[in-house]
Amino acid sequence: MRFSLVLATKHRVKELQCFLESLAAQTCTDFELILVDQNADDRLAELIKFYSQKFPILHIKQPEPGLSRARNQGLKHVKGELFGFPDDDCIYPADFLAKVSEFFHSDSAWGGLVINVLDLDSDKEAMLYLPESPGVVDYDKGWIVGMTAALFYRGDFALSVQFDENMGPGTPWGGAEDVDYLYSCLDAGAKTYYDPQIIIRHPTPSKFYSIPQSIQREYNHARGAGFLMRKCKLPLSKVFWRITSPLIYTIQFIFQGRSREAACFPGVSLGRLLGYLGSWKISEQ
Template identity: 35%
Template sequence: MRFSLVVPTLGRTDEVRALLRSLTMQAVRSFEIIVVDQNDDNRLDPVIAEFTDRLSILHLRSPVRLCNHARNLGARHATGDIITFPDDDCEYTQDVLTQVDQFFRNDPATGFLTGSVILPGGTSGRSGRWLKHDSAIDSQTVWTCLIEFNLFIRRPLFEIVGGFDETLGPGTRFGSGEGQDLALRLLSHGASGRYIHRLRIIHPDKPVALNISRAFPYGLGMGRVMRKNRCDLATVARFLLRPIGGALVNAAKLDFPIARYYVMTFFGRLAGYRAPSPAAAAT
């Protein structure tokens, strides 16, 4: 098996159907899908049944509603050479797995690969400050060109570093940063990573109001990851100053909701960096 796609899901049906439909159009056929179902009902049964004749799907259930617990649970059942973790509301463009397969075959020294995001209509989204050019992943670029649903890792490396830190990410106090944390741990174990700008996965932008409500917990996650991975003080200062600048610029434009988003991001990052290490933090 070439690829294992681990899909944590909660509360969605139509979006899961759209993801699975997009996977039926991949030219590369050597992949398995591991759906980790955190719902307390059977809403996904008919959705998965629609595709069982076209896709290899393992349907797992988890009573624990934590995204990274679900990712790690699915990963323990994976058999593919390369493991990846699509969100349950994203879709693959037709050449995603072909691009990734060719890249890893041509560059056996690379341990993990990531790319960018486009909206369902094909335009660039607001998610992340994406680099406009290909780049190596290091402690600086990891913050501007990596997101979990577009992250492909050689499975032995994922297992060596212990998978995702389950004290980070959706459902926890530290609401984001688990992808950067994983990449930084991979780098610390000697793996190399690449960002390929043209490697795009479709994902919708969240409504502005939802982004504002997430600003503080997402900031907490980033601050926590910078502290946990002992990022240099210049990097920490840069990512604390950026939201202050964003708040001032948007306040000057009288765009107070976005200014509030940046303010909450700043306080979240600061609080996350200052927070004590969770007792159950992953290595």
């Protein structure tokens, strides 16, 4: 089954080269890369020239800010039976696309697949939260496992579902555009499954950012999550739980000796609260 991989990138060169090298090593070679380049300069020219000899690359210049806007531009060019959204700093194991293809080939009832994201150098979850069990993805499970680089869908949904360009990096609501996109696919009829045994590799943010940078990053993402809670009109009981639950992780991670990660969770709660209240004010205007 042919893949269209929509990758939006800005600033990164070395990390992108590592990802492109992992693509060149795939056992499944039936794919194209739709590379949406948000750099104002031509820093990627040599990389694109080199790897275009190994697999098809459609290079789209999109200097305007906004990750969701860039991905929507890429979606317009999807031609494959399956599509996904790799990050420019992730790595695909050599058999990754083959496993995703086999999943969709084995049962035509599934419209979407969410895979697992592990650290580059260990078999630990790359993001802050704990592992989830496999199973059908509903709105509650999607809240936890929804990460753009982990999402794969059948090609038909590229025409019917877009990212909310008011959300994500480059906007005041700096995250949760991935969960919002997953929700939109569920709304469009994409029966979706989460398989934690199919993995990609991704840098664990807390390893590469300082503590203040990590706190700011998680706070920005959480503002988007607060915006999404308001957008989805969640009942107040769920809003309260999703705002306060990160504080439980703070205590849990402290007892596990993971104080660096624990420092991020109060900012997550604050970001969700302010994102929810801020989006509420906007909706009332």
